Amino acid sequence: MTGDSPQPSVEARAISKAFGGVAALDAVDFEVRWSEVHALVGENGAGKTTLCNILAGIYRADAGQVIVDGVERDFRAPAHAIDAGIGMVHQHFRLVEPMTVAENIHLGWPETPGVVSQRTLIDRTERFMSEMGMHVDPTAKIWQLSVGEQQRVEILRVLARGARVLILDEPTAVLTAKEAEELFAVVRELAASGLSVIFITHKLREVLAVSDRLTVLRQGIREITRPTEGATAGEIARLMTGEERLLSVEHRVVTGESTLELRGVSALNDRGITALHNVDLTVRAGEILGIAGVSGNGQTELAEVICSLRDLQSGSIAVDGADVASMSVRAVTDLGVGHIPEDRIGMGMVLSAPLKNNAVLHNYWTEAFSQGLTLDRQEVIDFAKRLVEAARVQTRSVFATAGQLSGGNQQRLVARREALAADRLLVAAHPTRGLDVNAAQEVRATVLDKRDGGCAVLLISDDLDEVLLMSDRIAVMYEGRIMGVFDAADADREYLGLLMGGHTPAEASR
């Protein structure tokens, strides 16, 4: 360490961590200084949250050291990290909703007096808030507060426990633009008062707006640590998404009739917030349209409205000219629409049921298996055997439950099942997420086969490499809007990365 560089507040040296044999972090070095806002940047699954969970004592690293203020630490519980002055504000708040702000801040705080009146709690809270220069009504109940205010309570709670290093995990994900601006001001002030703030994000604008230095993680490896000053969004986007690889899929330019047609589609997410804004999309028979974007920007809702699993607010969706918005899920499936759902365990299969039941989930009512009320048991078993063989699912028997399969085998089964159901359109949401290389290649081959067979494919993935590899055309989604649609041949990784990070095409091409 050179003499002029300031003393780091927290230092991680060669941290490695694996989950179930998959490396989440591979010998990552990370260093944060006092009085700085340090942005930790990367795509989903790059290891940002894992790294911070290790710093906060939630996970233990498989290898490597954590050094806090010059002292090596071995955190075995979050309490140890808090004692060492490291506090983390999680994406999902851990507040007690029916209690007041003052009560929440004092909950489980060693300095809370044993016997205390509401008055004292409120006074103490107000004093603390004015010290910190942040204010929330201490008598308000948590559920009465806006999300931004709740977040401030979380930050205050962590600071009250003496945190000198504050970790914010994707803090703007739940905030409105105005609330985010307020948060940036708070974060800057905390850093100015001498604290370290680690700011996890994948939004490039935020990195540039709030941080002093930044570290980019990609697939568990640190790509760079550098001062934010002088960095460009394009450079960060390229580091986040990686260098282009050699690809071997032939991209096509398909003209002709469109199979899937979305016009002005708007829809709400489960929390009742608009997740799709006026989306127009066209997918033609025999092409793959890839949706690039960081997950959580409306992709889930997009897949669900097409399959009639979610109601439209406005707009129209047509498959081969038939309006699917007014159809039942089954009627849409009967049009020849297959859907590899994003959440294969939660939605795509019944883990407690045997494979034979899972094999026919999307076609058990068809004539092949059912004449009116009856279900031909032998036919189901035979079909399941054929499917298991075609999908190369490793199992001893079709009577084994789906829960006994490995994740890769589950996904191969679902992917093949849906590919079979898809005569006209296949909606594939994150079809290779969590798979090892071989399983991912097989699933990709299944999807490409469908395209070559004349099926329209809508591929949703947060892995930009995958979208670039597979797609004939690419649409970028950000906050429920289509930022642009490009032929694969014209797609530029850096440019796409900028659009995925929320830049408009005009801003991005500058």
Place this chain on the structure above:
Amino acid sequence: MTPLGSIAGAVLSATPWRLDRRLEVDTRRAALSRISGAVSAMVVVGILLLLTGRNAFWILWQALDSILGSQRGIEGVALRAIPILMTALGVALSLRMKVWNIGSDGQFLMGGLAAVGVGIHMNGPGWLVLIVMAVAGTLAGAAWILVPALARAYLDVNEIITTLLLNFVAFQLVVWASLGFWRDRESAVIRSTERVPVILEKIPGAESVTIALFVPVIIAAALWWVFRSTTIGYEVDTIGGNPRAAGFAGIAVRRRIMVVMLFTGAIAGLGGMLQLSAPGAQAMNAGFSAQFGLSGFIVAALAGASFWGVMGGGVCIAAMFYAGVLLQTKGLSVYIIFASYGVILTGIALGEIAARYRLARRDTEETGTGSDAVAADHASEGAGS
């Protein structure tokens, strides 16, 4: 999770242990653990009896002899088995869909009450009266679960509470009927409804068992077929396994929940009618249901919602209750008998759990905030934005 497994898992949640489902259930091992559960419970009961100075072997002999030693014994078991089997089949059906119908006692009572109402007011040939009674009992059982079913299917209101509480309402209605509006004012029996003049046909050669015995057998066979060979059975099992996957497959989940819950109530209600039209019953009073709903629930939970398992388990529990009653006449106190029931059922339940689960110590790294954090981490990495 089987119903029993969820209960056991909940009990263990406060301990450093948890249950892991066995990925592969070896039939012989499973049978062994079930038998050893029952046998070790019997041994515990035997030791308790020996400690209180009684001859356990003599008592066991008396119990077996009272059940199997005479036609009367066998018929006695059959009579007790019918209502238990009916409630148990209803509950087992609901458990296939992971719906916990705790209200089969109430549905059973309402079935009996509706049948009494028809039986004492309707004039006509006996067979016709009985058919109308059966229809009324079935409909009343279904009606008694209608509100919980609507609330569960369309408002996601937990059915355990609603069905359970309606048991008490049904019981009070029966008391009211037997002391009030349908009270028997002619006979000396004062706390009972009027008697229904008709009974079901006895099985040829039987002293008291009627053709009602065939009803649970037919229902079990029908349910077995439905779940083996129809799309409805497939859909119910899919809803029970994963309601979101059922929605993904285009199954009308709410409507199915509705219909299945009505059927579970209907089966219990028909059970009430069958109980009423047995010789000697024919009227309702506060003691009409000897906790048949509870016994049925225990049977269904132990059988893991398998319909043939319900049939076997229902007969066994009926035999145990029958032996218990007879042993009281041989000088065993009712407390000892109840305690023995409890020990035996617990033993069977533990054997059943051991057949399907193994006990594992919670991984030290995954406890407390750690496991929460794992979940939160996956959620945040998944949701991303």
